Amino acid sequence: MPELAEVAYYAKQWATGLGQAAKNVEIHPKARVFRDMEQPGRLALLIKGSRYKEWRTHGKQMFFRFGNVWLSGHLGMTGKLWVAPKNYIPEKHDHLVFQQAKQQLVFTDPRMFGHWQNYDGAAFDMFWASLPPEVLDSRFTKSRLSEFLKRRARSPLKAVLLMQETFPGVGNWMADEILWRCQFDPRRRAGTLSESETAQLWTKLRLVCRQAMRVIATDWNTPPNTWLFNHRWKDGGTCPCGAPLVRETVGGRTTCWCPTCQEGE
Ligand SMILES: [Zn+2]
Numbered sequence: 001m002p003e004l005a006e007v008a009y010y011a012k013q014w015a016t017g018l019g020q021a022a023k024n025v026e027i028h029p030k031a032r033v034f035r036d037m038e039q040p041g042r043l044a045l046l047i048k049g050s051r052y053k054e055w056r057t058h059g060k061q062m063f064f065r066f067g068n069v070w071l072s073g074h075l076g077m078t079g080k081l082w083v084a085p086k087n088y089i090p091e092k093h094d095h096l097v098f099q100q101a102k103q104q105l106v107f108t109d110p111r112m113f114g115h116w117q118n119y120d121g122a123a124f125d126m127f128w129a130s131l132p133p134e135v136l137d138s139r140f141t142k143s144r145l146s147e148f149l150k151r152r153a154r155s156p157l158k159a160v161l162l163m164q165e166t167f168p169g170v171g172n173w174m175a176d177e178i179l180w181r182c183q184f185d186p187r188r189r190a191g192t193l194s195e196s197e198t199a200q201l202w203t204k205l206r207l208v209c210r211q212a213m214r215v216i217a218t219d220w221n222t223p224p225n226t227w228l229f230n231h232r233w234k235d236g237g238t239c240p241c242g243a244p245l246v247r248e249t250v251g252g253r254t255t256c257w258c259p260t261c262q263e264g265e
Helices: 004-017 040-047 121-129 142-151 157-161 172-182 195-219
Strands: 024-027 052-058 061-066 069-074 080-085 094-099 103-108 115-120 246-250 253-257
Touching: 004 052, 004 061, 004 080, 004 103, 004 195, 024 040, 040 115, 061 121, 069 121, 115 121, 142 195, 157 172, 172 195, 172 253
Parallel strands: none
Antiparallel strands: 024 094, 052 061, 061 069, 069 115, 080 103, 094 103, 246 253
């Protein structure tokens, strides 16, 4: 599943077409990715002729404005955004294509766990205002984190970091990375963190989000070997400290950690 930096990377791909009109919109209105839309068949009419004006991301959600219509997209497991040449003929998994004079903006999703929604300007403003602050937002304060950990006191840290209402865009690999940097056991209960440990978690949350945005969201570079990310994928991976990494299910997800570096309560 793409997490915030991968989502930002994909959303950025369509920036090539900013300022240009969609001469035509090709859509598969019956595709499962449009299950949340009331009338996906009308989307082409609504957008045809409009300029692509703006994009944003929030956690795992992407937003694109064509004229006065906002589209929100979620990549699911296999969704991708890319730019095709103007003479490209859309294929069966290309469920949404904006055809511009110089190129085509394509959403491809073979397994269709992704989903799309549309809003007019006023509805979008309300929706946007209702979204929780992201980790890198100045409203994401230490006290906000501390209160949330208290509310989820009995849950394992790993499960808590996956809660999108407080950590939008943080997914499986990022949660493991953050806990590894903090040297906290992922099974540890959220309520057991001291004030200084909570401050450390806040710092590492922001650090990992910032680094992921810099390394992955810009050009999808390979992260440096100082990240757990580079060691966690192989079976029998080894922590840079030399200890074998452990893989177990915590909070319903496969979790990777170092039993030497990451202490319990
Ligand atoms: Zn280690």
